[in-house]
Amino acid sequence: MSYNIRTLAARSCYDVVDQGMSLSEVLPKAQALLDNPLDKALLQEICFGVMRFLPQLEAVCNQLMSKPLVKQLRPLQFLLYVGIYQLKFMRIPDHAAISETVDAARELKGQSLTKLINGVLRNVQRQPALFDFDNAPAAVQFNHPGWLITELQQAYPQQWQQILAANQQKAPLWLRVNVAKINPTDYAAALTRDGIEYSRPIADLPAAIKLMQAHDVTTLPGYDAGWFSVQDGAAQYAATLLQVDSSQSVLDACCAPGGKTCHILELAPQADVTAVDKEPKRLLRVHENLNRLGLTANVIAADASEPDSWWQGQLFDRILLDVPCSASGVIRRHPDIRWLRKKADIAALASLQQHILQQCWALLAPGGTLLYATCSVLPQENSDQISYFLQQNNDAKLDILPQQLAEQPYGWQLLPGEQDMDGFFYARLLKTDLNSISPK
Numbered sequence: 177m178s179y180n181i182r183t184l185a186a187r188s189c190y191d192v193v194d195q196g197m198s199l200s201e202v203l204p205k206a207q208a209l210l211d212n213p214l215d216k217a218l219l220q221e222i223c224f225g226v227m228r229f230l231p232q233l234e235a236v237c238n239q240l241m242s243k244p245l246v247k248q249l250r251p252l253q254f255l256l257y258v259g260i261y262q263l264k265f266m267r268i269p270d271h272a273a274i275s276e277t278v279d280a281a282r283e284l285k286g287q288s289l290t291k292l293i294n295g296v297l298r299n300v301q302r303q304p305a306l307f308d309f310d311n312a313p314a315a316v317q318f319n320h321p322g323w324l325i326t327e328l329q330q331a332y333p334q335q336w337q338q339i340l341a342a343n344q345q346k347a348p349l350w351l352r353v354n355v356a357k358i359n360p361t362d363y364a365a366a367l368t369r370d371g372i373e374y375s376r377p378i379a380d381l382p383a384a385i386k387l388m389q390a391h392d393v394t395t396l397p398g399y400d401a402g403w404f405s406v407q408d409g410a411a412q413y414a415a416t417l418l419q420v421d422s423s424q425s426v427l428d429a430c431c432a433p434g435g436k437t438c439h440i441l442e443l444a445p446q447a448d449v450t451a452v453d454k455e456p457k458r459l460l461r462v463h464e465n466l467n468r469l470g471l472t473a474n475v476i477a478a479d480a481s482e483p484d485s486w487w488q489g490q491l492f493d494r495i496l497l498d499v500p501c502s503a504s505g506v507i508r509r510h511p512d513i514r515w516l517r518k519k520a521d522i523a524a525l526a527s528l529q530q531h532i533l534q535q536c537w538a539l540l541a542p543g544g545t546l547l548y549a550t551c552s553v554l555p556q557e558n559s560d561q562i563s564y565f566l567q568q569n570n571d572a573k574l575d576i577l578p579q580q581l582a583e584q585p586y587g588w589q590l591l592p593g594e595q596d597m598d599g600f601f602y603a604r605l606l607k608t609d610l611n612s613i614s615p616k
């Protein structure tokens with residue numbers, strides 16, 4: 177059976193926006209129905225595009241229709257966005273975009289709406305001014321939910337527009353060379369031999385390679401041999417900033433899918449690494465990654481905030497806390513996040529993060545280091561957490577990172593798009609031995 181890509185795109189976008197499912201859950205299932213890799217890529221491009229421009233696509237429909245389609249016709253409303261997105265933002269010939277979209281309407285049981293859909297698309301074709309949003313509300317102008325724009329405006333009065341613009345960009349493909357297997361310079365030479373263009377732009381991340389084009393990573397040199405992993409440059413700072421050596425015991429408390437666990441082991445192959453995650457399903461990916469890269473860790477399915485249920489009683493020298501977060505720093509990679517997250521989620525996440533931090537702090541040896549990390553740009557999850565934690569724990573000291581700017585007293589905040597990396601936050605905390613401090 178052959179599937180219409182526009183039908184799959186409309187259904188996928190409906191599942192995300194109206195049903196609250198994530199695109200990373202929905203899209204692979206829809207792609208599995210297509211055989212041709214180019215069709216899979218086209219489906220992704222359309223779904224990502226609709227997520228990136230949803231408010232403007234809605235606004236255009238509102239100008240051309242008396243009211244949006246509701247109830248069982250909702251997938252057809254998303255089909256309109258799919259059609260408009262192709263006409264406005266893709267290099268598909270208009271006649272093909274329109275006829276494929278109208279065909280998809282029939283598949284979505286919208287036989288009676290084909291005339292309407294055709295009419296809306298023809299109007300979009302004829303009236304470029306429909307996309308004039310200079311005086312529209314911020315949510316439409318910038319294609320983000322209003323609450324998130326407000327948060328960013330408050331946190332970054334100078335940079336909020338730059339952040340929103342970076343979220344609209346397509347993310348590049350970053351690789352992390354597995355230094356336990358191959359020298360990054362030799363790996364770069366292997367890429368050159370295969371005619372693959374790349375750059376190595378970050379001086380303090382010698383194993384980070386940015387590819388200039390998208391690639392099927394399984395076809396890159398050394399995929400099966402475990403020569404590299406896919407990991408954004410910003411995420412590659414975690415293992416580096418944790419400063420692990422092979423004699424140490426390490427806890428990676430929120431480890432799945434294991435990108436940072438593997439990086440820690442690549443840098444310190446003999447380190448005794450315990451990798452914990454609450455989601456057993458996600459731990460399957462950790463095992464896959466460890467196996468492919470030829471690394472070993474003690475992997476445990478457990479709640480990091482309840483150590484009594486899994487902790488063996490040995491304090492750790494190093495702890496990485498890559499806590500669950502809003503993912504507001506990786507919107508360019510996951511454009512659906514802006515529609516799935518709600519304002520109320522932030523306070524709930526912040527409270528969970530503080531709880532995990534406090535519980536895991538007790539597992540750190542005096543003299544040890546804990547690295548707190550999020551892929552968020554919201555201060556409530558980042559600098560505010562560290563500031564509060566330092567007030568509550570007099571055995572905690574903030575170790576200022578060389579990358580931290582003067583105006584960042586509580587950790588290093590990378591904004592999305594900086595050096596073409598994701599948005600990330602890092603704070604390095606040192607545990608002092610209170611018993612060794614003599615009273616005055």
Ligand SMILES: C[S@@+](CC[C@H](N)C(=O)[O-])C[C@H]1O[C@@H](n2cnc3c(N)ncnc32)[C@H](O)[C@@H]1O
Nearest residue numbers: 430431432433434435436453454479480498500
């Ligand atoms: C940001 S992701 C971690 C990414 C991972 N460090 C990597 O680099 O591949 C956060 C992880 O925290 C896990 N998680 C959420 N709550 C947790 C808890 N209470 N205890 C342990 N893991 C938790 C989630 O299942 C998710 O896999």
